[in-house]
Amino acid sequence: MRYAVLQGGASRSFPDGDPFLAGAARPEAAEVVLHLGTRPVPDATRKAVLVELGTECLGVHTGEESGEEGSNVLGFARYRNGDDPPSRLVELVRQPRTLDGAIAAARAVFEGAGLTVVVCADQAGRIVDRLARPKYNAALRLLDEGLATAADMDTTCRLGLGYRDGPIERVVRGGLAYHHDVTRALFETYGTPGYAPARRAVVAAAREPR
Amino acid sequence: MTPAIRTVGVCGAGGTMGAGIAIVAARAGFATLCHDQSAAGLERAAQQSAGFFGKSVERGKMSAAERDAVLGRMTRTTALADLAACDLVIEAVFEDLQTKRALFGELDALCPPHTILASNTSTLSITEIAAGTKRPDRVVGMHFCLPAQLMKLIEMSPGLITSDATFQAAWAWTEACGQIPVRTQDKPGFILNALLVPFNNDAIRAVEAGVASPADIDTAIKSALGYKMGPLELIDLVGLDTQILLCEAFYPVTLDARAACPPLLRRMVAAGLLGRKSGRGFYTYAGDKMFGA
Ligand SMILES: NC(=O)c1ccc[n+]([C@@H]2O[C@H](COP(=O)([O-])OP(=O)(O)OC[C@H]3O[C@@H](n4cnc5c(N)ncnc54)[C@H](O)[C@@H]3O)[C@@H](O)[C@H]2O)c1
Numbered sequence: 019m020r021y022a023v024l025q026g027g028a029s030r031s032f033p034d035g036d037p038f039l040a041g042a043a044r045p046e047a048a049e050v051v052l053h054l055g056t057r058p059v060p061d062a063t064r065k066a067v068l069v070e071l072g073t074e075c076l077g078v079h080t081g082e083e084s085g086e087e088g089s090n091v092l093g094f095a096r097y098r099n100g101d102d103p104p105s106r107l108v109e110l111v112r113q114p115r116t117l118d119g120a121i122a123a124a125r126a127v128f129e130g131a132g133l134t135v136v137v138c139a140d141q142a143g144r145i146v147d148r149l150a151r152p153k154y155n156a157a158l159r160l161l162d163e164g165l166a167t168a169a170d171m172d173t174t175c176r177l178g179l180g181y182r183d184g185p186i187e188r189v190v191r192g193g194l195a196y197h198h199d200v201t202r203a204l205f206e207t208y209g210t211p212g213y214a215p216a217r218r219a220v221v222a223a224a225r226e227p228r
Numbered sequence: 229m230t231p232a233i234r235t236v237g238v239c240g241a242g243g244t245m246g247a248g249i250a251i252v253a254a255r256a257g258f259a260t261l262c263h264d265q266s267a268a269g270l271e272r273a274a275q276q277s278a279g280f281f282g283k284s285v286e287r288g289k290m291s292a293a294e295r296d297a298v299l300g301r302m303t304r305t306t307a308l309a310d311l312a313a314c315d316l317v318i319e320a321v322f323e324d325l326q327t328k329r330a331l332f333g334e335l336d337a338l339c340p341p342h343t344i345l346a347s348n349t350s351t352l353s354i355t356e357i358a359a360g361t362k363r364p365d366r367v368v369g370m371h372f373c374l375p376a377q378l379m380k381l382i383e384m385s386p387g388l389i390t391s392d393a394t395f396q397a398a399w400a401w402t403e404a405c406g407q408i409p410v411r412t413q414d415k416p417g418f419i420l421n422a423l424l425v426p427f428n429n430d431a432i433r434a435v436e437a438g439v440a441s442p443a444d445i446d447t448a449i450k451s452a453l454g455y456k457m458g459p460l461e462l463i464d465l466v467g468l469d470t471q472i473l474l475c476e477a478f479y480p481v482t483l484d485a486r487a488a489c490p491p492l493l494r495r496m497v498a499a500g501l502l503g504r505k506s507g508r509g510f511y512t513y514a515g516d517k518m519f520g521a
Contacts, residue, residue, distance in 0.1 A: 177381035182454035
């Protein structure tokens with residue numbers, strides 16, 4: 019599947035030098051167009067139009083119609099833990115009426131580049147941030163409450179659950195200010211305490227020059 | 229000064245965890261009294277232990293003579309009075325406060341003053357269990373992971389009244405067994421389950437909210453975070469009914485909304501979808517095959 023990349027700034031999914039960028043075709047020859055920081059325009063001549071998402075929903079770019087929204091425009095984000103390099107995972111964001119052919123074309127583009135693709139609804143945090151961020155919040159809160167040291171919490175998760183790294187080392191490595199920004203967006207949508215940025219993330223965000 | 233630990237009793241040694249804990253103790257050179265109310269359970273565990281150490285010999289991890297010596301250190305009994313000479317007793321009986329309290333009450337009366345009583349509870353309070361004895365200063369939490377004979381981690385928790393000497397002696401014993409202890413407070417779920425149970429519930433809620441299919445949720449978590457198993461695969465393995473029990477143990481104590489039982493989980497259990505053991509949970513199973521992934 020030939021794809022073109024329209025880039026309007028730095029991309030978190032495909033940073034400069036990423037081989038995916040080098041594999042792109044010229045726009046006139048492409049069946050799929052990716053917008054990395056450029057404003058997506060509807061284009062029915064393409065199999066799919068893909069918009070790189072940050073913490074916002076796809077609906078922000080497409081508009082919504084009471085559950086009837088959907089076209090050949092999909093959102094996507096390659097999962098990245100803050101400052102860590104991008105993972106192999108691409109979360110593909112669909113709407114209720116998204117065309118099956120558009121999903122198949124998007125999947126083919128990313129899988130063709132050796133990435134792993136999952137499809138999710140247009141909900142805040144998609145899959146991974148929705149599930150992982152409250153866990154990091156809980157670990158940061160338990161650390162504040164003196165449940166255990168950061169090192170013991172991480173050791174417990176690595177040895178007891180077979181994780182590659184523990185929640186504290188992971189959220190700190192990715193950046194507590196980044197965690198703050200992601201959880202703030204989640205909390206704005208869901209409003210439940212599990213998503214409220216943990217105190218240590220609030221502190222880190224306050225200290226970060228912006 | 230706490231006397232050295234030489235003889236270890238394991239209550240519930242005919243069960244899943246107790247059988248593994250007894251292996252850990254005997255392997256490290258301690259005389260190990262395996263106690264259970266079920267003689268059949270003890271018999272089954274003895275066969276499992278013989279099989280486990282037999283495999284260790286086959287893999288060149290120990291000699292046949294060492295295997296015989298380890299198995300010789302393990303004694304089976306259904307009489308609690310036989311544990312009277314133990315320096316340390318670890319209980320891994322049913323996860324029920326009254327059962328554990330009653331057991332520790334009896335051991336308290338049987339054992340000499342220096343004996344340390346350790347609980348492998350996953351969800352109960354060490355302090356509340358210790359309150360069933362007249363020696364709450366010599367009661368400690370010692371939470372092994374399944375399978376205990378292979379997993380190195382032990383979450384060690386002092387109750388409110390546990391003495392430093394008791395905690396240190398129990399800690400040193402776990403290290404003498406080659407285990408890796410971590411220290412946690414006596415709070416619901418310690419570290420591991422306090423983080424895991426709400427996370428697994430969140431994954432169930434994501435399915436319920438139509439975020440993605442179970443297979444895509446598991447793939448996303450494994451790929452992005454490097455977990456060996458996705459949360460929904462894990463719940464299928466542990467059992468959806470067990471996940472409800474965990475929610476019911478934690479939520480009323482913590483009132484953490486993430487620990488509350490997701491409605492979908494109750495519906496699935498009501499429908500008989502218990503996970504691997506019933507052939508269907510978030511996935512469908514036929515033998516070792518898994519569908520829906
Ligand atoms: N299964 C796990 O994954 C796991 C992990 C960590 C901790 N735990 C904890 O370990 C404990 C045991 O769990 P399990 O899964 O091994 O249970 P199990 O049902 O496999 O074994 C319990 C054993 O205790 C025996 N027993 C019950 N009451 C007794 C009594 N009063 N005196 C003597 N023996 C008695 C039973 O006969 C049975 O053999 C629980 O507290 C549980 O929370 C379980």
